[in-house]
Amino acid sequence: MSYCVKCGVELDDTAKKCPLCNTAVYMPNADISSNEDQAPFSQVKMIPMDAKKEFIASVITVLLAIPMIVCGIVNLFYRKDGLWSVYVITSVLLFWVIVILPFYLKKIRPYLMWFIDTAAVLVYVYVFFPLRNENANYYLTVALPIIAAVSLCVLIFIKWARGKERHWSSVIIHLAIDIAVISAVTGIISLYYSVVWGAVASIIVFLSVLSLMAFGIYCNRSAKVRAWLEKKFFI
Ligand SMILES: [Zn+2]
Numbered sequence: 001m002s003y004c005v006k007c008g009v010e011l012d013d014t015a016k017k018c019p020l021c022n023t024a025v026y027m028p029n030a031d032i033s034s035n036e037d038q039a040p041f042s043q044v045k046m047i048p049m050d051a052k053k054e055f056i057a058s059v060i061t062v063l064l065a066i067p068m069i070v071c072g073i074v075n076l077f078y079r080k081d082g083l084w085s086v087y088v089i090t091s092v093l094l095f096w097v098i099v100i101l102p103f104y105l106k107k108i109r110p111y112l113m114w115f116i117d118t119a120a121v122l123v124y125v126y127v128f129f130p131l132r133n134e135n136a137n138y139y140l141t142v143a144l145p146i147i148a149a150v151s152l153c154v155l156i157f158i159k160w161a162r163g164k165e166r167h168w169s170s171v172i173i174h175l176a177i178d179i180a181v182i183s184a185v186t187g188i189i190s191l192y193y194s195v196v197w198g199a200v201a202s203i204i205v206f207l208s209v210l211s212l213m214a215f216g217i218y219c220n221r222s223a224k225v226r227a228w229l230e231k232k233f234f235i
Contacts, residue, residue: 007021
């Protein structure tokens with residue numbers, strides 16, 4: 001014999017709902033696999049998002065640490081080509097700082113991440129220049145201005161994007177302007193040092209970004225095109 005958990009009325013053995021107060025009837029010893037809506041507890045596994053995030057980040061961290069440790073140890077025995085493992089280790093560390101570290105932050109902190117990422121790139125490039133026996137002067141005259149341009153563009157973008165809700169077409173235009181500025185800086189520096197491939201690559205990027213910018217402006221102006229695209233891509 002069973003009773004309603006809410007009002008205590010006696011229930012029929014086949015009742016799914018209390019006839020008096022409409023409370024659902026739960027059968028703790030019922031076969032839950034065949035009768036899912038009657039299960040006394042949720043069948044869906046609920047893992048808090050934060051715990052899941054941190055767990056995945058930790059697994060990736062361990063996976064990344066393995067090649068670093070292996071390369072470091074192998075390098076100790078094969079030193080013919082110098083400290084080649086430093087390339088691997090610093091590259092993996094840079095990837096970790098930029099991609100994995102944000103998963104450990106409780107809240108998204110764009111300015112903090114901007115600062116950390118800029119510092120990480122500065123250190124990364126600084127490690128590379130002396131290793132490749134390149135003139136330290138290049139670091140100051142080539143790497144530093146390019147990193148500064150990228151960093152400044154990212155900072156302005158963060159400030160702009162956080163100001164208020166921005167439409168995706170505006171974001172495309174803004175990103176296109178940023179990439180155009182960066183490629184212009186890179187192009188000018190390449191021309192100054194007569195690095196032909198650098199200048200050519202910058203011009204190609206600059207020109208392709210102009211078409212991206214045109215696309216963004218076109219979408220921004222025409223509500224019809226925006227509506228069509230949003231429908232197509234579920235934006
Ligand atoms: Zn009842």
